[in-house]
Amino acid sequence: MAVLVFIEQRDGQIRSVSREALGEAARLVAAGLEGPVMGVCAAASDPGLAGLGEAGAKEVMLATHEAFARYEPTGYAQAVAAAVEKVKPSAVLFAGSSMGRDLAPRVAARLGVGLATDCVALAVEGSRLVATRPVYAGKATQKVGFTRAPAMVSLRPKVFAPHGGNGGPATVTALPFPYDPAAVKARVVEIKATSAGKADLTEAEIIVSGGRGLKGPEHFDLVEGLALALGGTVGASRAVVDAGWRPHADQVGQTGKTVSPKLYVAVAISGAIQHLAGMSSSRCIVAINKDPEAPIFKVADYGIVGDAFEVVPALTEAIRKLNAQG
Amino acid sequence: MLQVVCVKQVADTETRVKVGADGKTLDPAGVTWILNPYDEFALEQALRIKEAQGSGEVVAMTLGGPQVQSTLRNALAMGADRAVHLRTDAIQPDPWVVAQALAAELRALAPQLVWFGKQAVDDDQAQVGPMVAELLSLPCVTVVAKMELEGDKATVEREIEAGREVYEVQLPAVLAADKGLNEPRYASLKGIMAAKKKPMEEKPVTLGEPALEVLAMSLPSGRAAGRIVGQGASAVPELVRLLREEAKVI
Numbered sequence: 001m002a003v004l005v006f007i008e009q010r011d012g013q014i015r016s017v018s019r020e021a022l023g024e025a026a027r028l029v030a031a032g033l034e035g036p037v038m039g040v041c042a043a044a045s046d047p048g049l050a051g052l053g054e055a056g057a058k059e060v061m062l063a064t065h066e067a068f069a070r071y072e073p074t075g076y077a078q079a080v081a082a083a084v085e086k087v088k089p090s091a092v093l094f095a096g097s098s099m100g101r102d103l104a105p106r107v108a109a110r111l112g113v114g115l116a117t118d119c120v121a122l123a124v125e126g127s128r129l130v131a132t133r134p135v136y137a138g139k140a141t142q143k144v145g146f147t148r149a150p151a152m153v154s155l156r157p158k159v160f161a162p163h164g165g166n167g168g169p170a171t172v173t174a175l176p177f178p179y180d181p182a183a184v185k186a187r188v189v190e191i192k193a194t195s196a197g198k199a200d201l202t203e204a205e206i207i208v209s210g211g212r213g214l215k216g217p218e219h220f221d222l223v224e225g226l227a228l229a230l231g232g233t234v235g236a237s238r239a240v241v242d243a244g245w246r247p248h249a250d251q252v253g254q255t256g257k258t259v260s261p262k263l264y265v266a267v268a269i270s271g272a273i274q275h276l277a278g279m280s281s282s283r284c285i286v287a288i289n290k291d292p293e294a295p296i297f298k299v300a301d302y303g304i305v306g307d308a309f310e311v312v313p314a315l316t317e318a319i320r321k322l323n324a325q326g
Numbered sequence: 327m328l329q330v331v332c333v334k335q336v337a338d339t340e341t342r343v344k345v346g347a348d349g350k351t352l353d354p355a356g357v358t359w360i361l362n363p364y365d366e367f368a369l370e371q372a373l374r375i376k377e378a379q380g381s382g383e384v385v386a387m388t389l390g391g392p393q394v395q396s397t398l399r400n401a402l403a404m405g406a407d408r409a410v411h412l413r414t415d416a417i418q419p420d421p422w423v424v425a426q427a428l429a430a431e432l433r434a435l436a437p438q439l440v441w442f443g444k445q446a447v448d449d450d451q452a453q454v455g456p457m458v459a460e461l462l463s464l465p466c467v468t469v470v471a472k473m474e475l476e477g478d479k480a481t482v483e484r485e486i487e488a489g490r491e492v493y494e495v496q497l498p499a500v501l502a503a504d505k506g507l508n509e510p511r512y513a514s515l516k517g518i519m520a521a522k523k524k525p526m527e528e529k530p531v532t533l534g535e536p537a538l539e540v541l542a543m544s545l546p547s548g549r550a551a552g553r554i555v556g557q558g559a560s561a562v563p564e565l566v567r568l569l570r571e572e573a574k575v576i
């Protein structure tokens with residue numbers, strides 16, 4: 001038995017969402033699931049897995065193949081399934097990243113077990129794992145149990161804390177797995193970076209979103225300027241995405257992304273129910289809107305009633321001054 | 327070319343969610359039911375492929391009780407040629423048992439493309455598409471933001487963190503559509519009239535043993551009421567102070 005964590009790497013870098021998953025795995029073992037915490041990683045070469053001892057892993061199984069320099073769903077699924085068959089874990093944890101959300105259902109189907117995606121809390125009740133996950137884009141949450149082992153879950157990024165452990169290095173072992181690269185019928189041939197260097201909305205600490213009150217796409221420079229000053233990522237309401245002002249990747253809310261940053265600034269967004277569903281779990285919400293009756297103020301910790309064209313430049317300037325003071 | 331679009335009936339995104347009497351599912355009272363928004367992008371892409379090729383067939387398929395036929399009619403009104411209704415009275419079946427039932431039917435149809443939305447906007451599980459692909463041993467790309475077809479090969483872009491993965495895919499394949507893939511058409515009056523006469527096949531199905539058990543559904547505790555810091559740009563210094571000293575987020 002073990003609690004198994006899929007360790008995600010891109011370009012040979014272990015992603016922080018996997019440390020979050022390892023941290024939660026360690027907590028589950030402390031709460032009564034049978035350990036140890038083990039990892040499984042698919043990569044072209046070892047991305048420094050021994051270092052994950054600090055993150056809570058006892059042992060990490062490494063499946064290597066030259067095709068694994070990029071995400072390769074078929075081979076990755078085969079590797080994780082092989083690891084599950086080898087160690088017979090009680091639970092398998094994935095990060096709810098774009099890779100984890102793609103890979104986990106494939107592995108679950110191979111094993112014929114249940115999967116709960118995008119979980120925001122896990123608990124051990126009796127000896128069973130119980131997962132809490134948002135539904136209806138966060139308008140409600142459900143608690144889910146699993147009818148057979150292993151229980152499989154993916155974890156929403158930025159919700160679970162990494163392990164603050166001081167364990168020694170993890171043991172890294174080679175994982176044999178069946179793989180025929182010639183049989184792969186869908187492969188990644190290129191990766192296009194659309195916003196290099198910027199955190200994705202789902203993993204951002206700070207988000208500044210703009211809405212229809214900005215009157216036109218050319219005024220998004222206000223939002224971008226504030227996001228730059230705060231070191232944040234730009235988001236958008238559905239209205240402006242549907243109007244073609246911003247790409248869909250920027251959309252926050254139902255039919256967009258559900259986000260939980262530490263600071264969410266809503267600029268000229270009235271707060272349709274679909275938008276509120278997607279951002280209400282943010283730690284701190286600031287709303288700037290002309291209309292004092294706008295629904296966004298009902299979820300905001302701090303609101304300024306005023307014209308975004310006056311308030312946002314003043315706020316950006318104030319943040320810049322603060323940054324300059326260090 | 328035969329394409330099957332797997333669709334789901336969901337509560338309108340305008341819905342104010344209430345928990346039903348069982349404490350586990352949505353209270354259906356007053357809910358407007360719609361075709362899952364992501365499925366519209368899938369269906370639109372299938373229709374465009376058929377139109378570009380000048381031939382072929384687009385089948386809309388779903389699973390559920392008698393009420394889901396209205397959603398299949400919506401798909402027919404948009405332009406699907408026929409519909410398959412896998413009939414079950416199971417309440418909220420989990421993704422794994424749904425995937426098994428769909429895969430069994432799809433195996434018999436052997437389409438070149440199987441389409442899904444990237445997720446249903448009710449349970450947000452985002453599982454059934456890739457699970458069906460595994461069951462059918464077909465290649466699969468999820469969160470499809472762009473797709474170009476050439477013969478029996480497709481070039482497909484998948485939205486990832488801060489970028490896109492570009493896939494080369496050999497058909498037959500399973501694709502799960504994201505918003506932004508295209509601009510779905512509205513059903514025309516003519517389409518709505520025609521949909522009434524299009525074939526809808528109802529097939530009873532027996533689902534497998536559940537892999538998940540929903541124990542409870544609840545509404546999140548509302549956020550504590552915030553405060554209006556002030557009016558206009560003059561409120562900015564106080565906001566910055568609060569963000570630093572009280573919320574400690576900057």
